[in-house]
Amino acid sequence: MPELPEVETVRRGLQELIVGKKFVGVQVYESPKSFPNTMSDARKFLINAQVVTVRRRAKVLLIDLNSDYTLVTHLKMTGQLIYVSPQQRWGAGHPNNSFLHELPDKSTRVEFVFSDDSHLYFNDQRKFGWVKLVPTVEVENIDFMRRVGPEPLEDAFTAQQFILRLRRRRNTTIKAAILDQTVLAGVGNIYADESLWGAKIHPATRVRDVSDTQLTKLLTEIKSVMILSIEKGGSTDKNYRDAEGRKGSYLSFARVFRREGKACPRCGSVIEKLRVAGRGTHICPVCQKLPVH
DNA sequence: CACTTGACCTGTCCGC
DNA sequence: TGCGGACAGGTCAAGT
DSSP states (O other), X not given: OOOHHHHHHHHHHHHHHHTTOBEEEEEEOSOGGGOOSOHHHHHHHTTTOBEEEEEEETTEEEEEETTSEEEEEEOTTTEEEEEEOHHHHTXXXXXXXXXXXXXXXXXXXXXXXXTTSOEEEEEETTOOOEEEEEEGGGGGGSHHHHHOOOOTTSTTOOHHHHHHHHGGGTTSBHHHHHHOTTTSSXXXXXXXXXXXXXXXXXXXXXXXXXXXXXXXXXXXHHHHHHHHHHHTTOBOSSSOOOTTSOOOBGGGGOSSTTOTTSBOTTTOOBOEEEEETTEEEEEOTTTSOOOOO
């Protein structure tokens, strides 16, 4: 899915595009998971409500409404939230997002309509994602929100805290540990591989075998990789699009992710693909050595 | 509690 | 071409 940089890119787009807009309609195409609330709830708390702000926590997007309800969405692997203006709906396409006039399509789960006849589409090919409408004060009580760890890009999150939280997971691999959303928020498979390469740590290293110095370096790499990716509009492998339907370009700057068989930009060795923590994993076998015992 | 694995879905790609 | 299997950016429920 969309990891932190992709969700943040969508958030920034929506913040520009939909704040102040008023919902006048909603159409649910499929999957109760995508919009489990009753339509009577939607009528009461969504229809005629205006968007106040668009927030993000971890990989979750929060669209606050002036009805004191919040649209909470998780894009999981293939979710998209795409805004389409009335002009775009009539086919005023751009090469980068010319499919907008074709929406809704077969992957559209929910379609929202604003009073100016612009639309917001929640698309999700694999149907893992979800949208909920919950009272704003209840957002923090959602199970995931209670358990999720600190935001890596907040200055208040220090290396010391990062190390303390990671040390709870001594016997697992460092990659599994940073993918664990209760340790810290927002790291997914792409930025796990990229930041471990930056810190020269083999993803299968047990946490107990990674020094505090290396963990400090790892947090620095997580932050810098995410900041760069946000600048590039995130990573588009296949499905990911921003709020205007555009692709992100981070993958053309990636050092190891999906670059197996190519040269490591640091030492020139051939990048390898392996499986760690049940996920496809990319490393430089020379820069990232497993500790020997 | 810590840790691992499979399930949730659809689509695509690769080998036979 | 067709078919089976592996795999894809995330999380959660079970299992040990």
